[in-house]
Amino acid sequence: MNKPLKHPTALSRRQVMIGAAGLSFAFALPGRAGASALAAARSGKALSPWVSIASDGTIMIMSAATEMGQGSMTSLPLVLAEELDADWSKVKIVTAPAVEAIYGNPGFQGMMYTAGSNAVTSYYGPLRIFGAQVRRVLLDNAAKTLGVPVDELTTEPSLVVHSKSGRRLSYGEIAATAEVPAKAPEIKPDQLKKAKDFRLITKDVMRVELPGKVNGTARYSIDLHVPNMLYGTVLRAPVEGSVPDKIDEAKAKAIAGVVRIVRLPYGVGTLAETPWAAFEARRALTQSVTWTRTGTAWGFDSDKGIERFAADAKNPARMSTEWSRIGDPRAQMPKAASTLEAEYRCDYAYHAQMEPLNAIASVSPAGDAVEIWAGTQSQTTATEAPAKILGISKDKVKLHDMLMGGGFGRRGNRDVDFIIDAVLMSKEAGRPVKVMWTREDDFANGRFRPISAHALKAGFDPSGKLSTWQHRIAVDRVGAYMDPVRYQAAGGKDFIAMLGADLKGYDVPHQLVEQLYRDTGVRTNPLRGISFIANRFATESFVDEIARKRGIDPVAYHLDLLKGTPRAIKVVERVVQMAEWGKKREGRALGFAYLDYSGSQVAGIAEISLNRTNGEIKVHNFWCTIDCGVAVQPDNVVAQQESSIVYGLGVALTEVITIKNGAVEQSNFYDYHVPRMKDVPAMHIEVIQTDNHPTGAGQMATPLVAPAIAGAVAELTGVRLRHTPFTPDRVKKALG
Amino acid sequence: MATSFTVNGKAATTDAPPATPLLWVIREGLKLTGTKFGCGTGLCGACMVHIDGKRAYSCQTQVSEIAGKSVTTIEGLSPDSSHPLQKAWLAEHVPQCGYCQSGQIMSAADLLKQKPKPTRDEIVEHMNTNICRCGTYQRIVRAVERAARES
Numbered sequence A: 001m002n003k004p005l006k007h008p009t010a011l012s013r014r015q016v017m018i019g020a021a022g023l024s025f026a027f028a029l030p031g032r033a034g035a036s037a038l039a040a041a042r043s044g045k046a047l048s049p050w051v052s053i054a055s056d057g058t059i060m061i062m063s064a065a066t067e068m069g070q071g072s073m074t075s076l077p078l079v080l081a082e083e084l085d086a087d088w089s090k091v092k093i094v095t096a097p098a099v100e101a102i103y104g105n106p107g108f109q110g111m112m113y114t115a116g117s118n119a120v121t122s123y124y125g126p127l128r129i130f131g132a133q134v135r136r137v138l139l140d141n142a143a144k145t146l147g148v149p150v151d152e153l154t155t156e157p158s159l160v161v162h163s164k165s166g167r168r169l170s171y172g173e174i175a176a177t178a179e180v181p182a183k184a185p186e187i188k189p190d191q192l193k194k195a196k197d198f199r200l201i202t203k204d205v206m207r208v209e210l211p212g213k214v215n216g217t218a219r220y221s222i223d224l225h226v227p228n229m230l231y232g233t234v235l236r237a238p239v240e241g242s243v244p245d246k247i248d249e250a251k252a253k254a255i256a257g258v259v260r261i262v263r264l265p266y267g268v269g270t271l272a273e274t275p276w277a278a279f280e281a282r283r284a285l286t287q288s289v290t291w292t293r294t295g296t297a298w299g300f301d302s303d304k305g306i307e308r309f310a311a312d313a314k315n316p317a318r319m320s321t322e323w324s325r326i327g328d329p330r331a332q333m334p335k336a337a338s339t340l341e342a343e344y345r346c347d348y349a350y351h352a353q354m355e356p357l358n359a360i361a362s363v364s365p366a367g368d369a370v371e372i373w374a375g376t377q378s379q380t381t382a383t384e385a386p387a388k389i390l391g392i393s394k395d396k397v398k399l400h401d402m403l404m405g406g407g408f409g410r411r412g413n414r415d416v417d418f419i420i421d422a423v424l425m426s427k428e429a430g431r432p433v434k435v436m437w438t439r440e441d442d443f444a445n446g447r448f449r450p451i452s453a454h455a456l457k458a459g460f461d462p463s464g465k466l467s468t469w470q471h472r473i474a475v476d477r478v479g480a481y482m483d484p485v486r487y488q489a490a491g492g493k494d495f496i497a498m499l500g501a502d503l504k505g506y507d508v509p510h511q512l513v514e515q516l517y518r519d520t521g522v523r524t525n526p527l528r529g530i531s532f533i534a535n536r537f538a539t540e541s542f543v544d545e546i547a548r549k550r551g552i553d554p555v556a557y558h559l560d561l562l563k564g565t566p567r568a569i570k571v572v573e574r575v576v577q578m579a580e581w582g583k584k585r586e587g588r589a590l591g592f593a594y595l596d597y598s599g600s601q602v603a604g605i606a607e608i609s610l611n612r613t614n615g616e617i618k619v620h621n622f623w624c625t626i627d628c629g630v631a632v633q634p635d636n637v638v639a640q641q642e643s644s645i646v647y648g649l650g651v652a653l654t655e656v657i658t659i660k661n662g663a664v665e666q667s668n669f670y671d672y673h674v675p676r677m678k679d680v681p682a683m684h685i686e687v688i689q690t691d692n693h694p695t696g697a698g699q700m701a702t703p704l705v706a707p708a709i710a711g712a713v714a715e716l717t718g719v720r721l722r723h724t725p726f727t728p729d730r731v732k733k734a735l736g
Numbered sequence B: 001m002a003t004s005f006t007v008n009g010k011a012a013t014t015d016a017p018p019a020t021p022l023l024w025v026i027r028e029g030l031k032l033t034g035t036k037f038g039c040g041t042g043l044c045g046a047c048m049v050h051i052d053g054k055r056a057y058s059c060q061t062q063v064s065e066i067a068g069k070s071v072t073t074i075e076g077l078s079p080d081s082s083h084p085l086q087k088a089w090l091a092e093h094v095p096q097c098g099y100c101q102s103g104q105i106m107s108a109a110d111l112l113k114q115k116p117k118p119t120r121d122e123i124v125e126h127m128n129t130n131i132c133r134c135g136t137y138q139r140i141v142r143a144v145e146r147a148a149r150e151s
C-alpha cells in the first residue's frame, strides 16, 4: 500500500535518493517544473521514487497508471525494467501515490489519469530513458568496484558482467554500496536498447495481477473491510440537479441495524451496521423521499430529443461552431458537380462495468484528513475532489487506488461522485464507511455515452472524385459536464464528444466538421471508444454508402482514399486477406471499416447473417488488424481488441439507455442487454508489429463494429441502417 | 436466530435475517470476497458459488435456504490455484478486470463436474449465465477446453 506522504510538495526537482531499501531513484517527466531529466540529490529519507533496488536484489517499480483490466500495471513497469535490464522475476510493482509532479501523465497535462488508451503512449519514452539512466548508474558503480573501464561491462538481467575476467556483480550487491552521481547520466536515444535486444517488451510476460484474479484474492475496493466500518447506500434524485425535499425516515430507520439516515446535498444516505440493513433501508426510502424540481433534464425524453437533434443537424440555419476544417469546404461545396447526403443517429449507452461503483472513506475525527480506498481512473481527481469538499489540502487525502472491476470511462469524472458519497457519509458517521451502489443505482446514476445526430454531405468533382466533406453533429455535451477543468483547459472544446468526426488519413481536400452544442441536462461521460464510436459509425457508414452508390467495392474505395497513408493500407490489405473479402457466402455478407484512432491503425471486417422475420442480426466472424507501433505486450493487444469488439457489439446491436422525463428508464441486465457468450462472434485478431512509437490499444476496435455490421447489412439487403443500436425493431422497420 | 452451514469445508454461522442473500453473508460476514456482487438479480453470475456441489447464484439464495448445506466459493475451489480451470485460465490469459472471473470459474467447474469433456456448444450454453463486460468470452471457451483436455 502507499506510504502516506507528509509533504509531497517538498519533493523538488532533486529526486534521486538513497532510500532505506537501498538505491532509489525518481525522476520528473519532462515539461514540468523545469525538470527535464533525472536530477540528483542524496537524501536519507525514503520518499516516493519510481524504482528502488534492495540489497537482496528486489527491484520495486512504481505503477503510475491505474488498472482496470487493460494491463498498464504490468506494461508500464515492464518498459522501465527493459531498459534497466532487470530480472523481471525480482520486480515488485507498487501503486504510485497521487503525486502529480512525479507520476503525472504527460498526455493529460500531468494529471494522474488513465484514459484514452494513452498510458503506454505517454509514459513509454520517459520510462525507457529512466530505466537506462538507472542501469548506467549501476554500471558506473560496478566499474569502480571492479576497477575496470565501464565500457568493458555489459548487463544480463539484474547482473553486471565483466566478460574479460568472468566477474559478475548482482544489482542487489551494487545497490548496497552504490554512489549516486550528482547529475543524472545523459542517455541519448541511440543508447537505448535496440528492438532485437528486447527481453521483455514484445515478449508477452504474464500480467502481474492475473494470478489473484483466478483464486479470489485480487482486491477491489468493494472487497475491503476497514475496522469499525459502517455500510452506506445513497439514494440519488432521479433527475440530475434535483435535491431531496421531504424525507420520511420512519420506515428506513425502523430496520434493524440501521444507524442513521443522512441528508446529503444531492441525495439521501443510509448508514447501517450491516450491508443488508443498508440496502433494505435504501429500498424503504425509495417511496419516502420527494425531490425538488431543479436541474435541466426535467421534461426531457430521449426519443423526442434525438428527433430534435437530427432536425437541427440537417438544418443549416441552426447555429453551429466549426470543429475542424481542411481546405475551403464552404466555398467548394456549392461548386460540387454532384452531392450526396445522409443522416445517422446514436443513442445513450451505459458503461456497465461489472463492479458496481463503491468506495470506502475514513474521515479523521477532526475532519482535517481522509483516507480513501477506491478504484479510480484518476488519482488526481480522486484526491482533489474530496479535498475540496472537506475544505482540506490535497496532501491530507490518502488514496489507496485499488484494482477496478472495469472502468470504460465511468471512473474518471472530475467530481468522482461515488467517492464523494463515501467521504460525506464518513464525515457524518464519524467512522469509516463503505458506500456501495446497487446495480440499479449504477444505472439510475449512470453517466452515459451521449446521444448524437449526424448530418453528412459529400461533394464530388466532375470526375466523380470525393472532393468536399461536411459533417454536422448535434451532440449532448460531455466534456463540460464530466470534467469542466479539462474542458476549460482545452479552450472549451468538447473532445470527448467530437474526436473521430473528421476523415483522418483520407485524401479528401476540403473537409468541414461542425458541432451543434446541446445540453439536455442528462449525465454524460466518455464510454469505451469515446466519441469515435458515434462519429466513426457515421463517417465510415457514409464512405461505405458513397462507394456502394457509385458501384465501387467499399474496400477498394477506402484504399483509394487512403493511398497517402501506407500504414493504413497495410492493416486494410491484411484484414481483407484474412477475411477473404470478395468471397461469396451463402446467406451471409461482409462489411468493412477502418479507423485511425490516436495514431493506431485499425481495420475490421464483420461477417453477418440476418433473420428477416424477427430482425435479429447475427455476427459470425470478426476479423481485425491493428498496428499500434511497438506492441509492448502483443497478446494483451489481441485480448484488448477482442474485448473492444465485444464492447462494440453491444453498443452496435442491443445497448440503449432511454430517458423519460429526465430519468433513466433501464435498471438492470434484464432491460439493458450486454453481450453474452452466445452473442459473440469468432474473433480473428492480428497485431502488426512496427517500430513506430507505441499508440493506444485498449479500445481501438470498438468503433469499427457498428459501421462494419451496417456495411454487411447493406451488402446483404441493400438497406442502410442509420441508428445505433440496430435493435430488431429498427432492423425490421428499415427492411420495410 | 443463527443459521449454521459449512463454507469451504469449515463450519460457519450467521445471524443475518432469513431473507438476506447468501452473497452478503459470504462477502461481508465471512469476508470471503472472491465471490462478487454484480447485479443482485440472478442476471450476471458474478456471485456464483456451489451449494452441495452444484452451482447457484449466491445473490438469489437466501440465508433461510442454506441451513446444513455445504457452500464452496472460489477460495475453496483449490487450496493453491491448482484446479485445472485456474491453471487453464492463466495459461490462456483470460482475466482482464477480473471481476467476473470467480463466477466464471465456478460456473465452468460445475460444467466440468457434470460433463468432463463438453463440446463447444455445451460450453457456450452453460456459460451464457455469466456476463463478462470485458468480453473475455473467447478465451473462457479456450480455457474450459484446455482444462477439459488437460485434466
Ligand code: FES
Pocket: B036, B037, B038, B039, B040, B041, B042, B043, B044, B045, B046, B047, B048, B057, B058, B059, B060
Ligand atoms: S450478483 Fe448474482 S447474478 Fe449478478
Ligand code: FES
Pocket: A069, A354, A405, A406, B095, B096, B097, B098, B099, B100, B101, B131, B132, B133, B134, B135, B136
Ligand atoms: S474480466 Fe472484467 S468483467 Fe470479466
